[in-house]
Amino acid sequence: MPALLRRLCMLALCVALPLRAAELTVDLGHGARTYRTEQLLARGDARTIDIPDDVSFKRAMRYRAVPLKALLQGARPEDALLFVASDGFAAEIPATTILQAHGSEAWLAVEEPARPWPPLAENKVAGPFYVVWTDPQAMRIGPEQWPFQLAAIRRLAPVAERFPGIVPDLALKPDGAVRKGFAVFQRTCFACHTLNGQGEARLGPDLNIPHNPTEYLREDLLRAYIRDPQSLRHWPQARMPGFDRQALSDAELDELLAYLRHMSGRKAHPTSP
Structure with missing residues (x-):
């Protein structure tokens, strides 16, 4: 009984503690904007989306996500965008691929603190932010265009x-x-x-x-x-x-x-x- 009480107390303490929200920085050359987890999840355009064949998890996944183009106001189709991950990965994606998509749609999946995503292979994590695509085959979206552990999005000068x-x-x-x-x-x-x-x-x-x-x-x-x-x-x-x-x-x-x-x-x- 004492052991059970200890476990219940630990559970109650975890529930009582505030959940830490992550931050995503978006800088399109007009001043950086910071988006926090709770802000993104509370947006009116946030949706629950299904990804039948997730590139990173290698299986079907369901996410709470925001249309990525909604966070890129001020970007031009001719811009290049750099997606910087906390693990050192940096993917450059043409803005037109996201802003003027034909068939595929980019989403920012947001990890809910109370519902963390499972670990990837080798115990890596994909959260807190992850770019996913619905119908990626329509525009031949490659695996390098699914950056996870996303920390920042920046507008770039031509390569x-x-x-x-x-x-x-x-x-x-x-x-x-x-x-x-x-x-x-x-x-x-x-x-x-x-x-x-x-x-x-x-x-x-x-x-x-x-x-x-x-x-x-x-x-x-x-x-x-x-x-x-x-x-x-x-x-x-x-x-x-x-x-x-x-x-x-x-x-x-x-x-x-x-x-x-x-x-x-x-x-x-x-x-x-």
Whole structure:
């Protein structure tokens, strides 16, 4: 009986304690705004949504969520937006993908303090904020466009202005494989990797310094690694996701490799750490 009373007292204490709300910062160049958990959950446009095949949880999930475009007032379709996670992940998503979507819709899932989400693999957590998509297949939304542990959203200058070291030779044809591969790189790789020491992400190694993967991996092995990293080297702690043909077509993979091969001849060592 004493043990049961202790458990009941602990439960009562947990219920009585105030639940800590998380904060999300949105800075679109007009002054940063901070959104707290309770504010987002109390919004009139908050909805309960079902995600049949969640990219991170690998199963059906239900969330309390807010339409993401409702939090991006002042953003322009031509803007680039950086989604910064607390674990070092940084995903750049074109604003037009969210503001002028055709079929897919982006939502900010908000973790309710009283109903925490289950842990991800390796006991990682997705909360407190997580970008999820309804009908992602309609616009071929890739797994890197589902950032979790979201802490901030920032409006960015064009990528060529911010990171000139990742830009291929501008003399190349805009519709050529290398320039197309540069766009694929930004969509699929730049969320986790830097190149020539430039970029926001800190999850994966640099893809050009000291060596470009096209320099030390045979092309067939590199293709296999991109499709399924565990097929090349089984490592339970690995964090890189695989890119199947739905997320990255064979043609896009060809273009990505063309860009990486091109950039292996354009190494630019950063001048500062």
